[in-house]
Amino acid sequence: MYFTSAQKKALTAVLVLFLCALAYREVESRLFPPPSVDFSVFEAKFAARFDSLQQVLAGDSLVPVRETVAQNLPQPAEGHSAEPAAATTVNINNAGIDQLTTLPGIGPKIAARIIEYRARTGKFQLPGDLMNVKGIGPKTYSKLQHRIVAQ
Missing domain, CATH: 1.20.5 (Single alpha-helices involved in coiled-coils or other helix-helix interfaces)
Structure with missing residues (x-):
């Protein structure tokens, strides 16, 4: 392998810089040793x-x-009991908004839709007919099916 004189000068310069960097690190580590860490x-x-x-x-x-x-658990506010309210069944054919909103997954808007659907189509024949109301799908129905009756 043959190098031109320009390549030889460049290679020499790179080697000199490399050796200078090594020498600097060695001198620095001897003059300024890293502080020891006490664990x-x-x-x-x-x-x-x-x-x-x-x-x-x-x-x-x-x-x-x-x-x-x-x-360490927070104490219930005054007027509220620590025990959950007893789960009561709700007759979906004559329940008002207040009773319907006690059901899991039923808020005021869906309760109003249930009452509107009941007024438009008549009484629910089966509790499963509640899934015909917009906003009540199988997931919501599965949460509340044990708490409703259609009488």
Whole structure:
């Protein structure tokens, strides 16, 4: 392989720059060594946390955790009970908007559509006829089918 004089000069310049960069890094690392990092505080915290987790896993400590969680839950507002309201059935043939909106997935607009559909077509023969109302599909119906009757 033969190099022209210009190529030889360029190659020499690149090699000299490379050697200068290596020398600079070496001198810099000797004059200004990197600061040592002390991980002892981190290791102590990690060991303490690891030990506490091992104690939790070794013992049956789920009961105290449940009690602690129950104590930290927000308390119901005054006038509201912590127990859910008893699920009552709703007769879709004579229920008003207030009763219909107690059903899961039924808001005021869909309740108004149910009443409008009932006024237009007459009483519902089967609870499944409720799916003829716009906005009530199989998914919504499956949520409320156990709470409705058509009498």
